[in-house]
Amino acid sequence: MPILIEISENELGLPEIFQSHFTDEELAELLFGCGNHRESIPFEEIFGENDPNFEEIEKRDLIKKLLQHANLTDLELKIIQQLYWDELSEGAIAKKLGLPVPAIVKFHDDAIAKLQTLARQWGLY
Numbered sequence: 064m065p066i067l068i069e070i071s072e073n074e075l076g077l078p079e080i081f082q083s084h085f086t087d088e089e090l091a092e093l094l095f096g097c098g099n100h101r102e103s104i105p106f107e108e109i110f111g112e113n114d115p116n117f118e119e120i121e122k123r124d125l126i127k128k129l130l131q132h133a134n135l136t137d138l139e140l141k142i143i144q145q146l147y148w149d150e151l152s153e154g155a156i157a158k159k160l161g162l163p164v165p166a167i168v169k170f171h172d173d174a175i176a177k178l179q180t181l182a183r184q185w186g187l188y
Contacts (some may be wrong), residue, residue: 125187133181139174142167 130140138160145151145159153171157164182188 129178129181129185133174133177135174135177136170139170139177142170143174146171 130143135143141160142156145156146153151159153164153167157167160167179188
């Protein structure tokens, strides 16, 4: 969960957004708390409840990064997309690609193994 200080220090120009909603004194208090130290204030404590879809967005972003860096072949990537995004069965994919079902299963298993290996390397599990 990002804290306000992390968001305010990014390159998106968010301090201007904050300044449009807070006085300089309020913004300083929110960012730095009492005194001169930086206090970690969870974002949702200042701007409301945590967005329940935030974790889903993070998961999708992580999956996208894994797919980009797992060195999948074009065919493996196509099979993963059709199974998980297009929700096609292995039989439907086999028919569409003109391959036997066992070949689809093998390419799928190889792709999942590559994704799992990369996820372990990244410390995700």
